[in-house]
Amino acid sequence: MTSVAVNTYTYSVTYVADNILKSLKDIIRLSGLNPSEFVGDWETNMRGIQTWLSTGDLETVKLEIYDPKTNTLIFRWDIDISYGSSDGDGSFWTDTEQLKYAIKKAGLAPSEARYRMLVHTKPGRPDVIGWSRTSGRSTEGMVRQSLGTTVEHSGLGARTSYLRRA
Template identity: 75%
Template sequence: MTAVAVYSYTHSVTYVTDNILKSLKDIIRLSGLNPNDFVSDWDINARGIQTWIETGDLESVSLEIYHPRTDALIFRWEIEIAYQWTGGDGSFYTDTDQLKYAIKKAGVVPSEAKYRLLTHTKTGRPDVSGWSRTSARSTTGMVKQSLGSTIEHSGLGASTGYWRHP
């Protein structure tokens, strides 16, 4: 019985990790940016996100889209992790339609815009090769639009939102 629960949780972690990364790739691509850098770092990104979800240390994943000359934040997309895994019937979903609608509503970013992936983890989380500590750009003067739950697997899930200028 324990082996089944461990496998199910591992499956949930993998599903949520994969769909966080796919959602971020969609945000990059549909915002008018080139996803090549993101795709080339896929394994590093997956290793960090999956490790920290497994340990319960990942609180959120952020994609900062910023102007490279001014370093000003244009948008910040945030995916917050919800740890309510139940191991029940294996229900799962990813709300790609809601995400695509929100990206379209947010609008295409300037072609010269850049992006970077950040995570917010609990203090004392394990280090993961390829990841380093950094600070997020300020959202002062911006407002947050929440989309609600966008990824779910047996209670382990994620809610998405984005910061924008009013």
């Protein structure tokens, strides 16, 4: 019985991690930016997200879209992780239409914009090869728009929101 629960949770971690990264790739692409750098780092990104989801240490995945000349945020997309219990139905889904609508509403990023992915983890989380500590850009003067839950698998979920200039 324990191995079934562990295998189910492992599958949930893989499903949620993969769909978080796919969602970020869509945000980058549909915002008018080139996702090739993000796709090139897929293995490193997946290793970090999966590790910290499986240990319960991942709190938020952030995608900063910023102006490289001024180093200020244009948009920031946040994916907050929820570690709920499963009701046993094994449901899983990703709301790509809601995400596409929000990206369209947020608007295109300027062609010179750049992006980077950051994560916020609990203190004491395990280190992952290819990841290092950093801090995010200021969100002063920005307002949050919430989309609600966009990825779910057996109680492990992700709620997405974005920040834009007021």
